[in-house]
Amino acid sequence: MVSSTLTRAIEGLEGGESLSADQCRDAIRAILDGGLQDLEVERFLAALHRKGETAEELHGAVLAVRERMIPFDPGSAGGPCLDTCGTGGDGAHTVNISTATAAVVASCGVRVVKHGNRAASGSSGSSDVLGRLGVAIDPDTPALHRCLEEIGLVFLFAPRFHPGLRGVAEIRRRLPHRTIFNLVGPLCNPASPTHQLMGVPSEEHAATMAGALARAGHIRRAVVVHGSDGLDEVTLDGPTRVLVVEAGAVRGVSWSPEDFGLPRTPAAALRVEGPDESADRLRRLFAGEGGPVRAVVLANAAAALWAVEGGSLVDLVARAAAAIDSGSVARRVGRWAELTGGER
Template sequence: MQTGIASLSAAPTLGELLPVLLGGSELTRSEAAQLVNAMLSSDAPDAQIAAVLALLVNKGESSDELAGFADALYQHALPISIPGEVLDTAGTGASPAKTFNVSSAASFVIAAAGCAIAKHGGRAATSRSGSADVLTALGVRIDCEPETAIRCLRELGICFLFAPKYHPALARVAPIRKALGIRTTFNLVGPMVNPCGAKYRLLGVADEARMNDVAGALAQLGVARAWVLRGNDGLDEITTACSSRVLDVHDGRTCELSVSPTDFGISMRPTDTARAGSVDENAATVRAVLSGARHDVARDLVVLNAAAALHVRTGDGLRECAERAQKAIDDGAAFKKLEALITMSHSTEGAAR
């Protein structure tokens, strides 16, 4: 594909790249990485960064471009010595169907069911409560040092990797993204760039039109397996209200699936009572589900999404994974994981003993 970038310098400036985007050309993976590096430069004018972000959204990012963005962000990321054979669950946000923070609750169930999870996330960008917000409200220290996160994963099977800590270069564009007030490429790429390069992913995408590109980018990034998913009610999770569309990325190939709550042995029902507005309401719902106090649709959503993640990691059947998730809640193991993470995340003891 002719883009015009080939004639530019080895490390083009944003001013050199901007006319290429204005012409409507798509970038190759390496060109997209160059674009990110140019945006993150301290010399890049804010107005040019804003223009690039708006042009990309208007054009629609390709899978090559998303993969290139991820490549560049990995180059700038703070490294952490966690093996990639772990799970991560995340979402791009902006779902019109608002529920409590399902993926954060599910992460404790996943760990209690025996699969290690290095959950990567930040504060809310398109909702009232992001994963970092709800975990903070629950008492978890979200910005603990890498050595503490490593210890949490090793001893508890779960840790939280706070995006701003591991992707400090993104501070350069954060105020520009906020001022734009629209979804940008970083909303799609952020959930892809787990600092430890997690090989197993459950990634919710609220915008159905972007699912194929996100799945294609994950395939290029070399994940072992991922489910890129969206409830057909607009939820960026596996939903209880209807079927959910899934793009199953496995060893570089993608196939499309449709899954229903009944495939997990769970009844179909609306998600209305699983809504939570404030951060404190989110935290209260997560705590109630994990403690076994709720036996309603909020619990079902957590079980569904934990089971989907367990299936992605193990290949076991959906019903079997759902039973494991339910057991992890019923026997108190999931709630104990939360309590243990709260304690250990505040520990000053390093990874080495």
């Protein structure tokens, strides 16, 4: 079976035309509803990738995916909560910076609802390293709520909350390039967080993701970052290009290592071979070890805190450092493992 909606969308895309948000939403709906020929789905995803996704198209895709997701209620009467999920795809194979950032920020008193998956393009995805740290990635829902209530930190494993995406998993694996679904993931946190720090691998992606975030009704402020060295995090090896999303508008700023009061740190010093090495380096960080991992995690934690609260980046670095050095982060990660029933 071939959907006429999908056929029209493919014809437009292959002709170089962009889709409206409604057109893209309807095409993604047709794909997620199943029953289509794999070849047509592949043609659609490839044509969209070749043309380059617009913020409008991405917003439409997000609407279709969010319609089918299983929501997670973060509670606390609408108080702020943060996600640190990014797109990945920088190919730098670094230690899990966003996962460490989530633990540090939660230890600074900001609730974090981390959305994530297994590694897509790097050496170690969020769920991979959390498993090595003893945190069970897919406990039952009551355990997830206990995590958020007791330690202000929870991980939502994407496949559990987005069962509608299972039908396109094999098609995505067959394609030799990323698809719009790689961009949709960080925009579809089941908890609908009020704030987000999102790392992206290119300026083009930054603009598209920021445009989609500006259209998301649940976002109060989001910060999209791209390192000038190609890192999809706040970098300390040069300037970080930043897009701030607030009140439906997007503005650009730039952060340098000096803005954080931190030393220059090359991305090569953050490289790991896989989740075991990443987890080892994070344990050493949480135990108070200095060096490049600490510096970059402090910068990203300060950026995440800034997304929620604003203020001086230097002061926010000091606050994050105090959380690590007091042992709060290590204790929180240990308790996280206990609450989820993981193995330490």
